[in-house]
Every structure is written in C-alpha cells, then in structure tokens.
Amino acid sequence: MPKLLSFLALLALAAPLRAEEPGAPLRALQALDQRVATIGHRIALANREICPKVEPVPGFSIHALDQYDPKARKIVAATFGFTDTPVVLLVAPGSAAERAGLKVGDRIAAMAGQTLAAAPSKKRSYARIKAFEERLESLLAQGPVDLIIAGDGQARTITLQPETGCASRVQLIPARRLNASADGTYAQLTTGIVAFAKNDDELALIVAHEMAHNILGHRARLDAQNVSRGLLKTFDGSAGKIKVTEKEADYLALYLMARAGFDIGAAPGFWDRYGRAMGPGFLSDGTHPGRGARMEAAKRAIAEIQAKQAAGQPLVPELPVTAS
Known part of the structure; x- marks a missing residue:
C-alpha cells in the first residue's frame, strides 16, 4: 500500500x-x-x-x-x-x-x-x-x-x-537514496533503489530481501536482544547481530524469488553493483556482509536451490522459516 x-x-x-x-x-x-x-x-x-x-x-x-x-x-x-x-x-x-x-x-x-x-x-x-x-x-x-x-x-x-x-506489505518511498528497509510489517523501497535495479529480477531480489526480514521476525528479534542501531552498534556487539539477520534475509530472499519464478541468477551481479555503488563506508560498520562475501553466499544458495530444482525436490529453505 x-x-x-x-x-x-x-x-x-x-x-x-x-x-x-x-x-x-x-x-x-x-x-x-x-x-x-x-x-x-x-x-x-x-x-x-x-x-x-x-x-x-x-x-x-x-x-x-x-x-x-x-x-x-x-x-x-x-x-x-x-x-x-x-x-x-x-x-x-x-x-x-x-x-x-x-x-x-x-x-x-x-x-x-x-x-x-x-x-x-x-x-x-x-x-x-x-x-x-x-x-x-x-x-x-x-x-x-x-x-x-x-x-x-x-x-x-x-x-x-x-x-x-505472506504477512509483509510493500511500500514505495519517494527518495533518491539507494535504500530499502523492513519494519516488521512493511518492506519499504525508495524510488532511488527501484531505478537502480536493472530489471524485475533485480527488483524482486530487493523486495524479497526486505520481505524476508519481516517473515523471519528480525525487527522483533533485534529489539528483544536490545540491539543498538546508532553509533554504539559497533562497540556493543549489535553490529554482529544485525549482520546475522542480513545474511539470513539474503539467503531466504533467493528461495522467495525462486518459488515466485524470478531469475535468482541475478543476485551475485546485483550485490556486486550495489556494493560498488554504496562504497566501502556502507560496509565498514559491520552490519552487512562485504560485497565479495555477499556474492559468494548468493552463489552457494543458488547452487543449493538449483540442485533441488534438478532433483524435483520442493524448494524449502534449510534455514527455519519461523518468525522470531
């Protein structure tokens, strides 16, 4: 909405x-x-x-x-x-x-x-x-x-x-910055990041990533852990806890995409372009995987999904899909 x-x-x-x-x-x-x-x-x-x-x-x-x-x-x-x-x-x-x-x-x-x-x-x-x-x-x-x-x-x-x-709504936010977020209810994308996506497969990756945060209950989990999101996050261990949720959202997003018929092969290239566009400052606070690590994790998840598809197995993620 x-x-x-x-x-x-x-x-x-x-x-x-x-x-x-x-x-x-x-x-x-x-x-x-x-x-x-x-x-x-x-x-x-x-x-x-x-x-x-x-x-x-x-x-x-x-x-x-x-x-x-x-x-x-x-x-x-x-x-x-x-x-x-x-x-x-x-x-x-x-x-x-x-x-x-x-x-x-x-x-x-x-x-x-x-x-x-x-x-x-x-x-x-x-x-x-x-x-x-x-x-x-x-x-x-x-x-x-x-x-x-x-x-x-x-x-x-x-x-x-x-x-x-799935209980996660999607919102478009008028803003030039390349950003997307999830608040537990809404997956929010700026017009800037929508324009950055080369095609609907890349856009689906962004949407699925933020929906994955909501599906997995990440906001509630981090709140329950008293995770800091300000300047203190790099000193009190909060950054590492946030990073775990980012990795989980990256992984689940590919399953959400595959089950919806989108091309999951778009993920490594997108994370490469996105990481380069955001620059090292974006990754320096420890809350997100590095550009190379994100690309490699995407390739591993893609191989896992493709192996299941080839074997005719249901696309059920290895990560438990339960709200925290």
Whole structure:
C-alpha cells in the first residue's frame, strides 16, 4: 500500500514537468508503485505455504485526496479523477482484485454497505487510507467483501474474494537514496533503489530481501536482544547481530524469488553493483556482509536451490522459516 507522499518530493524525483503534461510526475510514480506492488504480491502469494504468518492480500491499493499536500490537490484531482471517494491507485496482475474486475481509476463509493464518500481533510492526512486498509483486511478475514464502484450515472458492485499471502506489505518511498528497509510489517523501497535495479529480477531480489526480514521476525528479534542501531552498534556487539539477520534475509530472499519464478541468477551481479555503488563506508560498520562475501553466499544458495530444482525436490529453505 502506498505511504503518505509529498507532492514536492514527487516532482523532484520525476521527469521535468512539462506544461502540456502537468500530471506526468504523478503518473510516473504511479507506474513505479504498480511495478513494486506487482512483484511484492507475486512473492507473497507464491510463498504462503512456507510463511509462518499469512494475511489477506487484496491485490490493490487506493489513494485519496487527503494524503496530498493541499497546495497540490488541484493538479492531483485532475490527474487521478478525485471527487469525494478513494480512488484505486494500482491493481496487481493475477490478484483477487483483478479477478473481481477492479480497475485502476475506479472510485470506491462504499465497502460492505458503508459509504466511503467524505470531504477531504484540510490538512494532509493518511488516516482515511489507513482506516480503509484495516477494515478491508478485517472483512476479508471473515469472507468475501462487496465494493460499490461509482460510475457516471450508474454504480456497479464487485465482490472481492479472500486470498492470503505472506504477512509483509510493500511500500514505495519517494527518495533518491539507494535504500530499502523492513519494519516488521512493511518492506519499504525508495524510488532511488527501484531505478537502480536493472530489471524485475533485480527488483524482486530487493523486495524479497526486505520481505524476508519481516517473515523471519528480525525487527522483533533485534529489539528483544536490545540491539543498538546508532553509533554504539559497533562497540556493543549489535553490529554482529544485525549482520546475522542480513545474511539470513539474503539467503531466504533467493528461495522467495525462486518459488515466485524470478531469475535468482541475478543476485551475485546485483550485490556486486550495489556494493560498488554504496562504497566501502556502507560496509565498514559491520552490519552487512562485504560485497565479495555477499556474492559468494548468493552463489552457494543458488547452487543449493538449483540442485533441488534438478532433483524435483520442493524448494524449502534449510534455514527455519519461523518468525522470531
């Protein structure tokens, strides 16, 4: 699901704004969001059998005028067709949402009999979207959910069927830096690192790595160990504990990728390019494996997976996939 976006950040990250296409930067970001969400959805569904926790995966995201800077709302409304209802931002291919007939740009007037129309807040707020996501997840946990889609003079009703996947959502964050992180619930990727990925296989590696952190419960484990994430991490042993979780996420990510049909052979080359781009400073605090070590570990995991594929064995990681 998309996080609260700064319109100024969108403009800074997108292509130069042209007078004849004032909404082009927003459309460009929407396309990136669609790409990341599609990969995350594919990984979540393909790995639900090995994930310790699953959750409803509706396969679409919405946005509302509330979440945008009031100064930018005129151009946002014109670009996405906002009125007083949330609008579908993206739909993942092959998802329950796509099968139900939901389309990008659909205006959702009601969910399970409750109207969603409301005047946008005067200040930028993500509360409306958060409430929608939480209620939708709760309803899908109980069964099918009816959505009423507003039309030009005639509304239509679609029924969203429950579908589960690994419990890790994916977010796109507008930022130039090459970064990705996991907070236990969301796998977050910057637009900078999405652009850095040469293809969807490399992007899937990044998404899978952060999802692996959430699947393995790394945030909770490190918190329970009182791990420092600031300057003290290099002196109190915290760096080594963080490094262990990075190695585990690197390993599990390749299984998540393989089970979802992505090319795991992209991993060594990506870690090589990424390590060179980040420079030695990134690796000097001891929280991540070195560039060469990361590449070699990827090659070993790839050989392990390929051997199982050749033998017709199920792709179950040797690392226990249980939340800490």
